[in-house]
Amino acid sequence: MNRFEYVRAGTVAEAVGAFGAGSRFIAGGTNLLDLMKYEVEKPGRLIDITHLPLKGIEEKDGGLRLGALATNANVAYDSRVAERYPLLRNAILAGASAQLRNAATTGGNLLQRTRCYYFYDAGTPCNKREPGSGCPAIGGVNRIHAIFGTSDQCIATHPSDMCIALAALEATVQVSGPEGERTIPFAEFHRLPGNEPQKDTNLKPGEIVVAVDLPEQGFAQNYTYLKLRDRLSYAFALVSVAAALDLDGDTIKTARLALGGVAHKPWRNRQAEAELAGKPATRETFTRVAEMIVAEAKPQSENGFKIELARRAIVRGLEQAAAGTPQSLSDKRIQ
C-alpha cells in the first residue's frame, strides 16, 4: 500500500472541501483498501468520511432514505427494508460475506469497481486503469465478463448485487459536491464503458454520495433476487436477476427487471419491461421477453454460456416473482 495523507472529516462540507487531485473518500474501505494493496488505487490523500452524520435510515416521501454510511448489514436487517423492500434485502444478503457487509456502506457499494482480472493486475494493460493501454480481456480470459453494452475498450462488469435491486426499484442517488447538491436517477448513476471506461459513474470529481432514496413502491409481494455463481455463497454473480412485478390477478400491471453480472452497469431493457405490462404472467410471456432481452447480447470468447444462462434466469426469476416464491438465501436449490 502506498503512503498517503489522512484527513478525518466531520461534515459533508469538510469532506468535499478536503478533496483534491489524487484524493479518495473512504468509508467501509472493503474495496478501496483491497485495490490499494494491489496498487490499482494509489491515493495521495484519504478522506475518512465515517464520522459524517449519514448512517441513518429514515422515512422519506412515502419511501425510505438510506444514509450513504448505513452499512449493508444495517440496511438488509432494517425491519422496514425487510417488510417493504425485501428485494433489496435479498440482493444485499446474496452479496459478499457477513464480515464485509458489516463494514461496507450503501454509498461504497455503488462505487465498487469491477472485478475484472486485468483491472486488478497492475502488471497488465487495462483501459479502465490506464486509459489507452488496451484491453487484454477482449480475446483473453473473459468468462466472467459482460455480454451487454460492451465497447471495444472495455468488457468489464459491475460487481454489485445491491445495485441490481436498486436499479429495479428505481432508487435515486443524492449527491453533494463542490457545485452543491443534486439527485441522480439510478439508471443514470452508473455508465457504460464506451470510450471512457475509466469512468464507472457519472459522479463529478469531489462529489460524494450522501443518500439513496427508495420510492414508495417496493414490489414486496412479487419479487425475487436470483443469483447464479460458481459456488453457492460468497462469490460474484455470473448472472443475477432482480425481478419485481405488480400483478392484477394473473395479469402483469408493472414489471421491473434488472440483470447483474452481465454489463458495466445494472442492465435494464425498458422495451422488455413494457412488453410484460398487460400480459398474463405465464412462462410463455416470460420466455418471449427473455428472448427479446438476450437477442441484444454479444458473447466474448469464453462467456457465450452467459447468454443462455441469462435467458433461463430471466424466465425463472419472473416465475419466482409471479408465484410470490422468492429465491431462498440459505436453501440454494432453485425452484
Place this chain on the structure above:
Amino acid sequence: MQLEQSPPVSADTPIGITLTINGQRRELQVTPWTTLLDLLRERLDLTGTKKGCDHGQCGACTVLVNGTRVNSCLTLAVMKDGAEITTVEGLASLGERKGSNALHPIQEAFIEHDAFQCGYCTPGQLCSAVGMMEEGHAHSREEIREAMSGNICRCGAYTNIVDAIEDVMHQGGAR
C-alpha cells in the same frame, strides 16, 4: 472521540489513537496505512489473528470491532480510533466476564467437535461464530453455513464447525 476535522497528516507522521483491545486500553501511534491486522500482529504481538489472503476473501483475520465481526485486513487502524477490539486472545475473557469457564463456550465446542485440522482458520472462525451468534439472524444449519461463508477452511472442517456452532446456539447463544 474527536470528531472535528483533523488537519491533513503528512505521510510520515504517526497519528495517536486509542483502542481498547481485549479489555485493555492502549494509547498507540500508528501510520495511517497500518491495517488493524498488522497492528495486532506486528506491533502488539497478538498473533492469534491470522493473515490468510490479506484481501478479505478468507476470513482468517476476523475480529470483533465494537462487537461486530469484520475483516481486520481491510480495516485501517486509524479509522477505528476509540473502538473496542476483541481478538481470539480475548474470547475466553469475554466468556469469563459473562460467568463462563476458562474458555469461551465456542472454543470448548470447537475442541469437543474436532472443528479444525491445521487450525490456521480457527481464530477467524471463532470470532466470526461469536459475531454471528450476537447478530442473531442464523438459526438453521443452512443459515449457519450461509452466515459463516466468509470464513474459508481449506482442511474442510465445515461439518464439524457447524456442529460446534449449533451446539453452542442450542446451549443458549453466544454467552
